[in-house]
Structures are given as C-alpha cells and as structure tokens.
Amino acid sequence: MKKYCRECGKVLHPDEEGLSVKLLGHDITEYFCIDCLARKMGTTADRLRELIERYRDAGCQLFTPK
Numbered sequence: 001m002k003k004y005c006r007e008c009g010k011v012l013h014p015d016e017e018g019l020s021v022k023l024l025g026h027d028i029t030e031y032f033c034i035d036c037l038a039r040k041m042g043t044t045a046d047r048l049r050e051l052i053e054r055y056r057d058a059g060c061q062l063f064t065p066k
C-alpha cells in the first residue's frame with residue numbers, strides 16, 4: 001500500500017517511510033517525506049540521506065537493501 005507524506009501529500013519512497021518510523025517511532029500512523037521530516041527535525045534533507053545510508057549499511061531492515 002502506498003503511503004503519502006502527511007505534510008505535503010507526496011508519494012513516499014520506502015526509504016522515507018522507513019526513516020519516518022526510525023525517527024518518530026514504530027507506532028506512528030503518519031509518515032513524512034524527507035524534506036518535511038528534515039523540517040520537522042530541524043535538520044537538512046542531505047543529513048537525513050546520510051542517516052539513511054548509515055542505517056542501511058548497518059543492515060537496518062526498515063530500509064531497502066542496496
């Protein structure tokens with residue numbers, strides 16, 4: 001099932017979905033795209049992309065494998 005950004009309505013990439021869960025918790029029902037998440041967390045989209053790569057490299061199941 002497709003998920004959409006709660007904030008801007010953009011269709012989410014699975015990595016963005018994973019990042020929402022990672023940053024906001026497993027119980028969330030609302031997901032955010034990387035730009036809105038960055039704004040929410042007071043950081044930049046680039047830093048979040050780095051974070052995704054770090055989690056992916058660590059083998060985190062929330063992110064699609066390379």
Ligand SMILES: [Zn+2]
Nearest residue numbers: 005008033036
């Ligand atoms: Zn958004």
